[in-house]
Amino acid sequence: MVSPEADDQALVAACRTGDRQAFKSLMQRYQRKVYSVAYGFLRNQEDALDVVQESFIKVHRYLANFEGNSSFYTWLYRIVTNLCIDHIRKNKRHRELEFDDGLRHDGEDGGMSALPLSSLGDPAQVLQRREILDAVQDGLQYLSEKHRAVIIMRELQGLSYEEMAQAMKCSKGTIMSRLFHARRNMQKLLVERLGYVPSTLADATNEDRDANGVATPQVVLP
Amino acid sequence: MTRFSSPIPEEKLSAYFDGELEPAERQEVEQWLTRDAASHATLTELGMMRQAIDASLAAEAAKVPQARFEQIWDEIDRTLDRETAAHMPTVAAPSLWARMFGVLRPAWVPVAAVGGVAAVLIVVVSSGAVTPANTDAVVASKPALTTPSAPVALVDTNPALAVAPDPESSFPAPDMHEAEIERIEFGGKNGRIGTIEGKRGTTTVIWVSDEDVGPGQRSL
Numbered sequence: 001m002v003s004p005e006a007d008d009q010a011l012v013a014a015c016r017t018g019d020r021q022a023f024k025s026l027m028q029r030y031q032r033k034v035y036s037v038a039y040g041f042l043r044n045q046e047d048a049l050d051v052v053q054e055s056f057i058k059v060h061r062y063l064a065n066f067e068g069n070s071s072f073y074t075w076l077y078r079i080v081t082n083l084c085i086d087h088i089r090k091n092k093r094h095r096e097l098e099f100d101d102g103l104r105h106d107g108e109d110g111g112m113s114a115l116p117l118s119s120l121g122d123p124a125q126v127l128q129r130r131e132i133l134d135a136v137q138d139g140l141q142y143l144s145e146k147h148r149a150v151i152i153m154r155e156l157q158g159l160s161y162e163e164m165a166q167a168m169k170c171s172k173g174t175i176m177s178r179l180f181h182a183r184r185n186m187q188k189l190l191v192e193r194l195g196y197v198p199s200t201l202a203d204a205t206n207e208d209r210d211a212n213g214v215a216t217p218q219v220v221l222p
Numbered sequence: 223m224t225r226f227s228s229p230i231p232e233e234k235l236s237a238y239f240d241g242e243l244e245p246a247e248r249q250e251v252e253q254w255l256t257r258d259a260a261s262h263a264t265l266t267e268l269g270m271m272r273q274a275i276d277a278s279l280a281a282e283a284a285k286v287p288q289a290r291f292e293q294i295w296d297e298i299d300r301t302l303d304r305e306t307a308a309h310m311p312t313v314a315a316p317s318l319w320a321r322m323f324g325v326l327r328p329a330w331v332p333v334a335a336v337g338g339v340a341a342v343l344i345v346v347v348s349s350g351a352v353t354p355a356n357t358d359a360v361v362a363s364k365p366a367l368t369t370p371s372a373p374v375a376l377v378d379t380n381p382a383l384a385v386a387p388d389p390e391s392s393f394p395a396p397d398m399h400e401a402e403i404e405r406i407e408f409g410g411k412n413g414r415i416g417t418i419e420g421k422r423g424t425t426t427v428i429w430v431s432d433e434d435v436g437p438g439q440r441s442l
Contacts, residue, residue, distance in 0.1 A: 032284070
């Protein structure tokens with residue numbers, strides 16, 4: 001019997017021999033991440049949990065087809081994404097308020113540079129603040145399904161544009177444009193939710209810049 | 223109309239942030255970033271937003287109690303059991319004989335022992351029943367006994383008689399020298415055996431007289 005602490009590859013190999021406990025270990029390792037993705041898409045706890053269950057059943061069913069060309073979690077996230085998109089398509093009549101792709105970026109919203117997050121201090125501390133996390137949830141809630149989908153696929157799952165295009169059955173160019181607009185809408189919603197005034201944010205952002213006028217890097221760039 | 227804060231289209235900056243630009247475009251953006259603080263800040267904001275989304279959804283996932291995931295696992299486990307059972311080859315229902323054999327299996331050895339004993343007894347009893355003392359049979363035959371004193375009457379096995387399609391003819395006719403009439407009794411009457419030649423071949427005839435015979439003459 002393989003240890004629950006074994007790496008994904010070992011657990012997958014054990015699962016293929018019928019080791020149910022190894023499969024449970026694999027599920028326990030990813031269940032909350034899968035839930036995060038599903039909840040990000042669907043915005044409903046029970047729907048998200050249904051997708052978690054369905055995802056792992058599919059994983060078990062098709063584990064023999066997993067060739068190992070990508071990592072297990074990438075493969076898993078693709079399954080989750082497809083299930084979420086299917087779920088959304090089946091339940092379109094229940095969807096929430098949806099924005100068009102072009103809405104909220106008509107040139108009067110200040111653009112990405114007005115995003116207030118970096119003005120709030122150390123990122124680790126900022127992200128622990130309940131109001132920021134709630135604001136993100138509200139922002140996701142009011143994004144269109146397509147915008148929410150690209151945001152989740154990219155920001156949470158790290159899918160490539162090509163993978164996103166396959167999942168959403170559109171071109172890479174469409175994904176690039178859609179993601180850009182989704183980010184701008186998200187940015188706008190965060191600003192509204194947090195109640196910051198763009199001019200103040202601009203000042204705050206300037207405070208983070210060094211003597212040469214270059215903003216202090218706070219994230220690892222690709 | 224969108225007014226970008228930098229000459230780099232923000233859509234391209236977004237793609238650069240995602241590592242999705244071609245090498246030439248990527249190089250172009252990187253050169254611009256060295257002298258444009260606003261674009262650099264935009265990248266920083268994108269990174270912040272990514273972390274905020276990730277943290278926010280992780281916080282949502284943390285709200286789900288572990289027991290709820292255990293329920294899901296139980297349901298998955300049951301589903302996998304059903305799927306596994308569905309893929310198992312179907313087992314045919316046991317036949318009537320197989321079921322009977324199964325029922326009788328515990329008594330098989332005693333039954334076999336009793337049967338064996340019974341078979342031995344039948345053989346023993348059967349062998350005792352053919353002793354001469356008990357043979358008052360009307361006709362009895364046994365392998366040829368060629369004692370000179372015994373009168374011999376040959377059974378006619380003429381092929382002409384065997385032609386008749388009666389059931390008896392289906393039995394193999396004894397060879398002339400394989401069997402012989404050892405003894406014929408006529409209920410205390412005397413008689414003789416003879417043959418009559420006719421169109422249909424030779425017929426063996428037994429004549430019985432009404433005269434009583436002595437005990438020593440009853441057997442031919």
